[in-house]
Amino acid sequence: MIEKPYDVFISYATEDEAYTKKVVDSLKSLGLKVWFAPVTLEVGDRLLDSIHAGLFASKCGLIILSSKYMSKSWTKHELDVLHRQHIESNKRxxxxWYGVNKNQIDKWNPALSGIVALKSSMSIPLIAKKIANVMSQNAPIRGVTPSYENPQFRFLQGRGELLANSDTGGAFNIFEAAEFPDKDFPLYIYGRLYSKKDIIIEIAKIIVYQSYNSYNLSSERRDRMVRLCKDYGFDTEDPNFDPAFMG
Incomplete structure (x- = not known):
């Protein structure tokens, strides 16, 4: 059997992204590998192809079922695929339920009412723990890779540093990299080339999702990063700006 690279595929409405990200962070803190559009899509990915790949590359699906979710055609497509996999392939x-009740679910899609649901009235850590327990078959110990073992992720989230060219090179974080002169690009990071625009896109995500460590980003530097993002067409101060689908 081919091992699926992700434990959980997250299906959600964009309007529910702030809540969903908290769920994702809690799941990841328990060692689960999560397919979640804002952190999984790469620059230049074809959205439809990438999401279909994520659906089939995940062991289970988690649907953040809200009134916004029920009103969209795109989320209905994801739900149809996940529900079909649930029936035909026994995919978990x-x-x-995020702010909705059984009556609303029954009216929208009666087929879902037979699936025991988690509810947003529960704490997010408890929701994540219940999912992790099911995925691990209630194993008493789950091995969780500490975040410091993934320096690329920490760098791209604004939480860590990389060394330049060798293990004795000078350390730099992503905010410093954004102000490197053009001659220093592209940057080669863990098997991938990053243009300056690629780095700016990652910074726009960091600012919007507030994933950075505050000691890496002073208020003065943050203002410079916001201006730099705007120079590249990414207005992180616009409430309608959605970094999940950039590129």
């Missing part, structure tokens, strides 16, 4: 499907 988790439902998280």
């Amino acid at each position: 499907l988790f439902l998280l």
Whole structure:
């Protein structure tokens, strides 16, 4: 059997992204590998192809079922795929009712009412723990890779540093990299070339999702990063700006 690279595929409405990200962070803190559009899509990916790949590359699906989710055609497509996999391939499907009740679910899609659901009235850590327990078959110990073992992720999230060219090179974080002169690009990071625009896109995500460590980003530097993002067409101060689909 081919091992699937992700434990959980997250299906959600964009309007629910702030809540969903908290769920994702809690799942990841418990060692689960999560397919979540804002952190999984790469620059230049074809959205439809990438999401289909994520659906089939995940062991289970988690649907953040809200009134916004029920009003969209795109989320209905994801739900149809996940529900079909649940029926035909016995793929586990988790439902998280986010501000909705059974009557609303029954009216929208009666087929879902038979699936025992998690509810947003529960704490997010408890929701994540219940999912992790099911995925690990209630194993008493789950091996979780500490974040410091993934320096690329920490760098791209604004939480860590890389060394330049060798293990004795000078350390730099992503905010410093954004102000490197053009001659220093592209940067080669863990098997991939990053243009200056690629780095700016990652910074726009960091600012919007507030994933950085504050000691890496002073208020003065943050203002410079916001201006730099705007120079590249990414207005992180616009409430309608959605970094999940950039590129």
